[in-house]
Amino acid sequence: MPLQIHKPLLLTIALLFSALTCFGQSTSGTVSVSATVSKFVEINSGGSVTLTGNSGGGVTTDGVANSPLAVAINLGELGPSNTNPFVTAQVPLKLRSNANYVLSMIATVTSSGTTSNRIGAADVGFGLGTITRSGTGVNLTGTDTNATSGDPTLAANGSVNVTTGRYEFTAVRSNLSAFSAATTALSGAFILNAVPRSNTNGLTVPAFFAIKPQFFENGTTTISVTFTVTAP
């Protein structure tokens, strides 16, 4: 019987001291730290558009370096009254990433003409030019793969079809017909080392669009191109 009385008493004392110890002191404390880095890619304008060989037309909305890419260009006259060999628009792109990237492109070409002589996607030459990685914080040793054939106006990238007489951009991915669906144009290794976003350096590459003035069916043509960069 005395044991039964003492048990609760002792238990109460023990719990009391346990509680006091909880309000007691400690000589150490712990701080656990975690952080997440997700894959990041972006495409911006690399600067002003260069339009050459045009007759009339002009750059309607120019590119502004490091700003979202939203360029509008009027290529002007593309009939035989334009005697230049090509009308060419050079659009600088700037890519930045902390992971391997893929730049893809999709293009649509719509023309008011109704015959096969209207301007079509195959008549719009396209290519990416020299890829430049430069500046502090840029992964200079990273390599890139240009899936296009470069400047479409180069002699190696097109010629007059001896049968039809129409000028054709014949090299691999050298005209917009190759981009009727999202298609890779460029890919490569991560672009930036561990530097803050305030660092404006990155990878720059010019996108060339070219049309050879010809006896196209008269009318107006609209070309829409969307670039997308991803980190697979």
Place this chain on the structure above:
Amino acid sequence: MRLRHLIFSLFAILTLLMLAESGYAQALDISSGGQSTITGAVNGSVTGSASVLNDLVVTVNFGEVSPLNTNSVVKVIIPIALRSNQPYQVSVAMSGIGNANGQGLQASDIGFGLQNPRLLGGAGQTCNQSTHIVRSPFNNDPATAATVGSNGRVAYPSSLASLSGSTIILSGPELSKNNSSKRQQSDGWIFDAILTITPQYFSAGVSSATLVFSIAPGPNVPC
């Protein structure tokens, strides 16, 4: 009878152990110094008790620190309460953050400093003959003292990379006027531990580290 004696003995030992622990602990103590805060975070958080009566157990999630976070810096302030009736020193030991990829988040990418010493209430001890010394290089706010190195990466005067083993970051004279065996609301000093990360083009991944703050008898300086 034997059983009764055995139970008595066990409880007596237990009680003495608790008393001994309480008696030892009253000399030096580290606890939460209040509510920790986080600013500039995307999907980040900080959890821990706001009560100065509770142990220092804080979990910091900096959240996204890639360029997806467009804030200039993610800053965490952790108030730490210290109590002692003798000269003390505070040390920190770090584990974790072992990223083999140099472009990944490294210990040097997490700024770490100690700032803003202040009394924890009226029973905090103000000594005239000695001051509390934040050991070099930790006496800075890494969020405002950050610089960009020649390689373009953000650097701090002190970071988690400044910790080598158990590193003393603070020392000084006694902190408390009383000799209570229990934590009280107003019987010591509070310091702010500051942790910062500048979002950068780090390589993707998740990183974690654990910091253990410890208080121990320090250099014998007068109060």
